[in-house]
Amino acid sequence: MKPAFSLCGRSDVYVGSAAEILSDVLPAGRVVVVTDATIDRLYPGLLAPYEKVLIGRGESIKTLRTVEELYRRFIELGVDRKSFVLGVGGGIVTDVAGFAASTYMRGIGFGFVSTTLLGQIDASVGGKNGVNVDGYKNMAGTFTQPRFVICDPAMLRSLPDREFRAGLAEAVKAAVIADAALFARLEASAFEALRSDAALLAGVVSAAVQVKAAIVERDECEAGERRKLNLGHTLAHAIEKCSDRMNHGEAVAVGTALIADAAVRLGVLASADRDRIRGLLAHLGLELTPPVPMARLLREVGKDKKSEAGVLHVVLPTGIGSCEVRPMTRDAFAALFAAE
Numbered sequence: 026m027k028p029a030f031s032l033c034g035r036s037d038v039y040v041g042s043a044a045e046i047l048s049d050v051l052p053a054g055r056v057v058v059v060t061d062a063t064i065d066r067l068y069p070g071l072l073a074p075y076e077k078v079l080i081g082r083g084e085s086i087k088t089l090r091t092v093e094e095l096y097r098r099f100i101e102l103g104v105d106r107k108s109f110v111l112g113v114g115g116g117i118v119t120d121v122a123g124f125a126a127s128t129y130m131r132g133i134g135f136g137f138v139s140t141t142l143l144g145q146i147d148a149s150v151g152g153k154n155g156v157n158v159d160g161y162k163n164m165a166g167t168f169t170q171p172r173f174v175i176c177d178p179a180m181l182r183s184l185p186d187r188e189f190r191a192g193l194a195e196a197v198k199a200a201v202i203a204d205a206a207l208f209a210r211l212e213a214s215a216f217e218a219l220r221s222d223a224a225l226l227a228g229v230v231s232a233a234v235q236v237k238a239a240i241v242e243r244d245e246c247e248a249g250e251r252r253k254l255n256l257g258h259t260l261a262h263a264i265e266k267c268s269d270r271m272n273h274g275e276a277v278a279v280g281t282a283l284i285a286d287a288a289v290r291l292g293v294l295a296s297a298d299r300d301r302i303r304g305l306l307a308h309l310g311l312e313l314t315p316p317v318p319m320a321r322l323l324r325e326v327g328k329d330k331k332s333e334a335g336v337l338h339v340v341l342p343t344g345i346g347s348c349e350v351r352p353m354t355r356d357a358f359a360a361l362f363a364a365e
């Protein structure tokens with residue numbers, strides 16, 4: 026099977042059946058799977074041929090401690106520079122497995138089977154991996170491209186509605202950044218249709234990955250344009266730091282709605298487009314009210330890792346399918362929400 030996208034000439038993204046694609050893309054030699062107990066239970070046949078290392082579940086395990094445990098298991102198993110790590114799971118598994126593989130013995134080959142919508146659309150694609158430190162998101166990590174990412178839409182059937190919806194928030198984000206047609210397709214699709222119509226879903230995943238692939242191709246290490254992929258994330262990361270009530274995608278939905286409001290106040294986004302952004306997120310069943318007061322979120326924003334010498338690179342939607350990155354001091358950013 027041909028990849029749907031090839032990023033930076035060395036990371037192939039496939040959209041299709043994991044079982045069929047894996048045998049074509051795995052290198053000869055030793056393969057060690059990193060996954061979690063749920064995925065191991067759901068796909069016994071797919072993973073049966075490989076040695077496996079299981080990690081825990083949830084954002085709380087995305088730590089250096091888990092990476093160190095992986096290194097130890099790799100050493101016990103005799104994983105060497107010629108071995109290949111296959112991360113199978115959602116964004117947490119692929120972030121941690123990618124970081125461990127890209128640093129173990131100064132880096133060994135790795136690839137992913139991405140099993141969640143959020144993972145397929147965003148987390149597993151593009152070469153960012155890493156872990157949180159003291160609750161601060163992705164403070165340690167590398168930019169290292171997986172050799173391949175397999176996005177199997179059939180695997181999304183087993184996702185709980187809540188997790189599926191969280192992934193849709195990233196699809197809306199991609200659409201707002203650069204794909205007005207994807208935005209309109211999502212507006213015209215009921216949540217239930219996205220859940221049940223495999224072709225519709227595969228099209229949404231491909232379109233969202235296309236947005237990301239095109240941006241990463243131009244700016245792999247986030248010196249400029251890749252920052253656009255952080256739309257809604259400044260406030261989302263603060264929400265995740267302050268509250269465990271929302272998962273990443275849910276927090277991105279709130280952050281995207283709030284930054285759209287701010288963009289209207291700044292005069293760069295028409296209020297009709299803001300209404301469409303809010304309307305689409307709500308149509309997909311995403312909550313748009315922050316779970317903690319704005320003042321508390323803004324205090325956290327100062328510690329966001331994307332703040333460089335006190336300057337945030339704020340992503341402002343300027344239309345449906347377009348946005349700009351504007352450097353702003355933390356105080357200027359906070360002032361945007363003074364009336365909230």
Ligand code: GLY
Nearest residue numbers: 147151153251254
């Ligand atoms: N999730 C944002 C990025 O990969 O750049």
